[in-house]
Amino acid sequence: MSAATAVDLPRGPERFRTLWRLWRNERAEPEPFYRLLAAYAVDDLDAHHGPLAGQTIADLGCGPGYYTDAFRGRGAQVIPIDNSTDELELGGAPPEGYVLGDAGNLPLDDGSIDGVFCSNMLEHTPSAEPIVAEIERVLKPGGWAYVSWTNWYSPWGGHLMAPYHYLGPTLGPRLYEKRHGKPEKHAYGETLWACHIGATLRLVRSHPHLEITDVVPRYWPWAKPIMKVPGLRELVAWNCVIRVRRV
Numbered sequence: 001m002s003a004a005t006a007v008d009l010p011r012g013p014e015r016f017r018t019l020w021r022l023w024r025n026e027r028a029e030p031e032p033f034y035r036l037l038a039a040y041a042v043d044d045l046d047a048h049h050g051p052l053a054g055q056t057i058a059d060l061g062c063g064p065g066y067y068t069d070a071f072r073g074r075g076a077q078v079i080p081i082d083n084s085t086d087e088l089e090l091g092g093a094p095p096e097g098y099v100l101g102d103a104g105n106l107p108l109d110d111g112s113i114d115g116v117f118c119s120n121m122l123e124h125t126p127s128a129e130p131i132v133a134e135i136e137r138v139l140k141p142g143g144w145a146y147v148s149w150t151n152w153y154s155p156w157g158g159h160l161m162a163p164y165h166y167l168g169p170t171l172g173p174r175l176y177e178k179r180h181g182k183p184e185k186h187a188y189g190e191t192l193w194a195c196h197i198g199a200t201l202r203l204v205r206s207h208p209h210l211e212i213t214d215v216v217p218r219y220w221p222w223a224k225p226i227m228k229v230p231g232l233r234e235l236v237a238w239n240c241v242i243r244v245r246r247v
């Protein structure tokens with residue numbers, strides 16, 4: 001599937017139905033799901049912070065580069081960064097110009113980046129703290145960041161261990177592994193950690209140069225008011241988006 005353009009993206013209930021259908025087949029055929037998500041993301045970011053053409057964007061935890069490709073399709077200069085060669089090569093050749101590095105210790109100058117895109121990476125790194133600090137450091141004043149991740153108490157928070165993760169990050173993975181062995185991908189404490197919405201919002205707010213401009217459930221943005229309700233949001237957001245501006 002090629003990168004969809006803004007014109008042919010499904011909208012409204014059809015958007016939800018299409019994403020759900022592609023997600024259910026994601027393990028067998030990841031590319032259509034991720035290319036469509038990437039098309040939505042760049043469309044949305046172009047509307048919020050565009051034009052993206054000419055902007056320098058760091059794609060943190062870029063994986064095989066579906067988002068990098070979509071940003072480049074809009075004319076942005078993208079720096080794709082990931083700390084795993086395996087993940088960079090999941091789709092074949094790694095994204096052009098990739099940087100093998102840690103998003104918590106970026107090889108980028110202070111105030112050099114217009115936008116930071118960080119999708120589904122926070123839950124795969126032991127602590128969000130160094131990542132958020134680096135976002136604050138590398139963004140230009142007025143720059144934007146889009147940080148999105150599957151929060152722990154979402155139905156998919158435990159990934160292949162779901163629904164055991166509802167027993168908590170200690171007991172859940174322990175019980176799962178006792179009964180089923182290690183999950184095929186994303187064993188807890190190896191490439192998966194519990195990342196909560198409330199704690200991450202507090203972390204971002206503790207950075208004086210970062211301003212949260214919006215908090216949205218990624219796959220059902222129309223349900224945004226739930227993000228104001230501690231507890232409930234951890235259970236029903238599924239995937240949390242924090243939009244940030246560097247002040």
Ligand SMILES: C[S@@+](CC[C@H](N)C(=O)[O-])C[C@H]1O[C@@H](n2cnc3c(N)ncnc32)[C@H](O)[C@@H]1O
Pocket residue numbers: 034060061062063064067081082083084087088101102103104118119120121124125
């Ligand atoms: C689930 S994939 C997400 C890929 C892509 N961003 C997306 O949304 O589809 C998580 C990626 O984050 C990378 N990652 C995890 N911790 C990282 C870190 N500290 N620095 C850079 N990349 C990291 C992993 O190697 C993996 O490619």
